[in-house]
Amino acid sequence: MRGAARLRTDVRGVTIVEFAIILPAMLSLICGAIEFGHMLFARVVLEGAVTEAARAATATLETKESERTAIMRASIAKSMSDFGTAPGKSIEIVTTVYRDFSTAFPETYTDANGNKQYDKGEPYVDRNRNGMWDNATPVAGNTLGGPGDVVSYTVRFPKRVLFGFVGTAIGYGAGVIPVSASTVVRNEAVVTSAS
Template sequence: MIAESLRVRWQRARAVLRQCRADRRGVTIVEFAMAAPVLIILLLGIFDLAQMAYVSAALHGAVQRAARDSAIESADTATQDKFIETLVRRAAPAATVTTKRKSYYDFANIEQPEAWNDANNNGVCDNSESYTDENKNGHWDADVGKSGNGGANDVVVYTVDVTYKPLFPIPWVDGSGNNRTLSASAVRKNQPFALQGSKGSAAGTCS
């Protein structure tokens, strides 16, 4: 009698298990729950890259235009800087925009040091080595450029750095919420609206 009861219960249990195994209701939700986190992270990553590409395109276009408009005599560099800031913030609200202008006598001088007698061949003006103060600031410079928009016929390197927080930071990824930083530069030669200033020729000595 007991054996018969156990046999009946076992058959019922097997029937229930077969029904559960055959029942496909709700399986889609389980599969979606497994795939959703991956899909969400993928979408956020795509949105992050898309915003970065948009900001970069806006930044580079604005820098080229501002550099071109700053090459004339009546250029208002503050207005050009504000133009870039306004344009960039349409794509990246609250972005920090930093601008820098450095002028050179000609293209060959860009990011070059002032001429000096490097007697010890260490790449630095020191140990009473003599130099030519080409930018007329009273000391030797590893970059001969002068801060600002320069004068007539000067070559200007215009650099803009943008730092912003992404609109779609990727969750659960270390550093994903950190700021993004983009940079763009343009090189333009100022219009010949006057005679170009001469390079300095005074000699100096490095300590």
Template sequence: MNRLIRDARGVTIVEFAIILPAMLTLICGTVEMGHMILARQVLEGAVVDAARKATASMETGEADRRAIMIASITSSMASFPRAPGQAIDIQTRVYADFSSAYPETYTDTNGNNRFDAGEPYVDRNRNGQWDNATAKTGTLGGPGDVVSYTARYPKRLLFGFVGRFVGRANGVLPLSATTVVRNEAVVRS
């Protein structure tokens, strides 16, 4: 009996079996994080490139612009699996100029994530009041307008079980990227 208690054979395999799940989760999580960072960077470039292609001519209609952007982003993101049954979503907003495309910065003194009267702000246009981003109506914009494109890409996680640890049990990591471009100043006739 004493000899059986002192026998240490097999201890290594038991220790390995105990630590293996944590080690695999850590390794897979690191790979997933790296893949997500790379996918985010590629998406940023893809959105800029797609917006450039889509706004190359004012004669291109809204449906065609959207199709050009989706095709371009899909091509650029081919190495990053998209979640089954989910599509790339593109949201557009039109502004008169670049200064109206971004809200004036402010200090959120009460921490409610919105501007309230009395909070300090940077008055970029020097009109004496805080201005939010002021979008125009429409999604295509006219000659010289500034258009903001936001693309949302539903990236499928490489390791589905990692999703449970990062709050993505459905296995989808929504990535988004935004770019702002100016339409051509004139329409060719």
């Protein structure tokens, strides 16, 4: 009986048991914070990379479009090289060309029925005063546009999940966190010819 009483009052080793109980939750919080911070950092870097790549593509209109596209891709890949892409995935770049800024965005409207699309009869702002609602109207067949065109750049970066168990817990069990950034810029209005 004395031995059992001594065991009940002996508190040596309690700290180890408490630590073993708390450790999984503590590690999950730390790894989750690292994953979330890394994702935000990747997003900020991608936004800067897209802006810089768009600037490079708009300022070199005397260069062939294929070379401008290669310059843009290389610029984004270099900026994002510190962030791992998910296995089997690659960076996706989508460009859309418009004649001017007014055609790059749909006219503003009030979504009276809440279906997230314009329906005939809903009030709208008629920017171009043509008496009808206009959606964004891209120019077909041109990847980076010509002089004075407005180009929308959207980049989707498949960031690799750092901690698989955190990715699974936050809904990215496939190991990919989709990070994207967009910008809209106007190409230089004048092309200088090489002399």
